[in-house]
Amino acid sequence: xxxxxxxxxxxxxxxxxxxxxxxDVIQKGVFILGKHVSDFETAFAKYxxxxxxxxxxxxxxxxxxxxxxxxxxxxxxxxxxxxSYPTAFAITAxxxxxxxxxxxxxxFNIDPKMLSSAITKKTKAIIVVHLYxxxxxxxxxxxxxxxxxxxxxxxxxxxxxxxVKVQKSLKEKTEWKKVGSLGxxxxxxxxxxxxxxxxGDGGMVVTNNPDIYKKVKLLRMYGEESRYNSILIGRNSRLxxxxxxxxxxxxxxxxxxxxxxxEIAELYHxxxxxxxxxxxxxxxxxxxxxxxxxxxxxxxxxxxHLYVIRVKKRxxxxxxxxxxxxxxxxxxxVPIHFVPSxxxxxxQKGDFPESETACNEILSLPMFPELTDDEVQxxxxxxxxxxx
Ligand SMILES: Cc1ncc(COP(=O)(O)O)c(C=O)c1O
Numbered sequence: 076x077x078x079x080x081x082x083x084x085x086x087x088x089x090x091x092x093x094x095x096x097x098x099d100v101i102q103k104g105v106f107i108l109g110k111h112v113s114d115f116e117t118a119f120a121k122y123x124x125x126x127x128x129x130x131x132x133x134x135x136x137x138x139x140x141x142x143x144x145x146x147x148x149x150x151x152x153x154x155x156x157x158x159s160y161p162t163a164f165a166i167t168a169x170x171x172x173x174x175x176x177x178x179x180x181x182x183f184n185i186d187p188k189m190l191s192s193a194i195t196k197k198t199k200a201i202i203v204v205h206l207y208x209x210x211x212x213x214x215x216x217x218x219x220x221x222x223x224x225x226x227x228x229x230x231x232x233x234x235x236x237x238x239v240k241v242q243k244s245l246k247e248k249t250e251w252k253k254v255g256s257l258g259x260x261x262x263x264x265x266x267x268x269x270x271x272x273x274x275g276d277g278g279m280v281v282t283n284n285p286d287i288y289k290k291v292k293l294l295r296m297y298g299e300e301s302r303y304n305s306i307l308i309g310r311n312s313r314l315x316x317x318x319x320x321x322x323x324x325x326x327x328x329x330x331x332x333x334x335x336x337x338e339i340a341e342l343y344h345x346x347x348x349x350x351x352x353x354x355x356x357x358x359x360x361x362x363x364x365x366x367x368x369x370x371x372x373x374x375x376x377x378x379x380h381l382y383v384i385r386v387k388k389r390x391x392x393x394x395x396x397x398x399x400x401x402x403x404x405x406x407x408x409v410p411i412h413f414v415p416s417x418x419x420x421x422x423q424k425g426d427f428p429e430s431e432t433a434c435n436e437i438l439s440l441p442m443f444p445e446l447t448d449d450e451v452q453x454x455x456x457x458x459x460x461x462x463x
Contacts, residue, residue: 077441077450079402080268084445089324096320108296111319116279118326119263122236124256125281127288130314131295134232134264137278138165140312141228141260142200144280144290147171151199156185157430159204160407160414162230166202167420174198175411177427181370183207183383183437186429187215194223201227205234205254207406208270208336208380209371213239213257220258227258233380235263235271236333240374251376255281265314265322270336270380271329273318335444336379339451343382343440344368346455365462367436381406382442386462389436395461401454404439 086093100111112130120128131137142165147153149170155162157175166173176193179186183206190201201220203211213229220227231237231254238251255261263269265277280291290307293300298307367385371377383406386392393403410430412421440454 076400077402077446077454079404079439079441080443081445082267082272082443085443088445089328092324093321096324097317100316100320106316107313109316111316111323112314115314115319115323115326118323119279120281122326122329123253123261123281125261126283127285128279128281129288129291129295130319131278131280131291132312132314133276134230134262134266134278135161135165135168136295136310136312137262137264137280138162138202138228138230139168140291140294141262141280141282141287142166142169142171143294144287145200145226145228145260147199150197152195152197154185154190154193154198154201155411156202156204156206157410157412157427158183158407158433159206159230160409160411161232162202162204163411163414163417163421167417171199171420172197173411173417173421175421175427175430177429178433179212180429180433182209182211182372183433184209184211185216187212187219190216190219191223194219194225198223198225201225202230203227203258204230204232205237207369207383208234208237208378209369210234210237210239210254210375210377212372212374213254214241214374217257226260229255229258229261231255231261232264232266232269234378235269236329237378238376256283259284260287265318270333270378271322271325273321273325275315275318277314277318277322278312279314332444333378336442337377339442339444339446340369340377340379340382342448342451343455346452346459366458379442381439383437383439384458385433385436386438387436388462389438392458392461393438396454396457399457401457402441405434405437406439408434410434 116128152172152174153166154174163173234254237254242249261281263279265273293307294309295312298305298309
């Protein structure tokens with residue numbers, strides 16, 4: 076069987092290192108907001124290139140708390156791509172309205188061309204989702220956000236370590252910046268399947284803004300400035316010591332793991348028709364009728380949290396692969412405006428044809444750093460066999 080994701084292979088490799096840190100936490104007896112959390116916050120902020128980081132209980136909470144820190148109130152509109160199911164819950168959880176925008180056909184990310192027309196007087200924030208590990212077009216999005224004077228929240232739950240090429244002016248050199256450091260605030264999930272995952276739920280908010288930092292730090296623990304002195308309505312949303320200790324161990328390997336994910340993506344690219352096609356010609360494949368491979372925009376460094384192909388006969392391909400022991404998944408099968416629980420907090424006006432079509436055609440092939448070349452080859456060969 077080839078799993079779509081398997082954490083046990085990585086656990087085996089890291090067993091010794093992880094056992095040592097577990098013993099350390101157990102021996103110290105501090106499980107909430109101790110040294111591992113503050114050390115991990117410092118290390119993660121440095122890795123991303125942000126001044127501040129606050130560990131919280133999940134990626135969803137990271138987004139909700141970031142929005143609260145930006146002053147988002149019930150009834151305010153928050154712009155979000157129509158295909159990012161989990162992100163919408165962070166908006167509706169605080170009573171705000173998810174204002175949907177369609178996605179670009181090749182990138183699966185928010186389409187900057189559609190963004191301006193989604194913004195109304197009620198719009199108070201834009202959430203950009205770097206879906207599947209590919210950064211959105213941040214330069215275009217930030218330009219629009221500045222025109223309207225609306226803050227940008229980056230949902231980096233699937234894009235730890237992904238980078239964007241930035242050039243401030245024609246005179247200045249281009250530089251690569253990590254997602255999370257480009258908008259006003261960046262939000263991460265450490266759900267076990269993520270590029271950087273812990274052994275339960277966990278999340279992080281990063282920012283360069285001291286005011287947002289202070290507010291998120293208050294909000295994650297009842298709004299307390301000091302014990303039992305709450306000055307802001309907050310909640311309990313803390314990253315715990317065990318998770319922070321695991322994440323501190325894993326952060327050291329993140330770049331290497333992301334490199335391996337890129338290598339696997341190259342292998343899939345090369346093994347999928349037409350043979351011998353150079354990876355840089357990926358976009359050409361979108362013209363082919365049978366399969367569309369992931370597209371890496373020229374201004375980004377994709378970290379392939381997921382390797383998502385598009386095929387018209389998606390459901391048939393999925394069940395064929397399943398029968399021969401190749402597991403796949405769909406991220407996500409339903410656009411936000413079709414989610415029953417959300418109807419009352421989602422702006423239903425407008426059409427989101429690209430998001431709707433993508434939901435019917437996308438398929439996530441097995442992707443994790445410990446996948447072997449042989450397994451990648453088998454997946455590609457069987458996929459080609461079915462599509463021929
Ligand atoms: C794009 C995106 N946003 C938000 C989330 C929510 O993160 P969490 O599961 O840690 O709450 C996820 C996780 O599935 C995600 O993939």
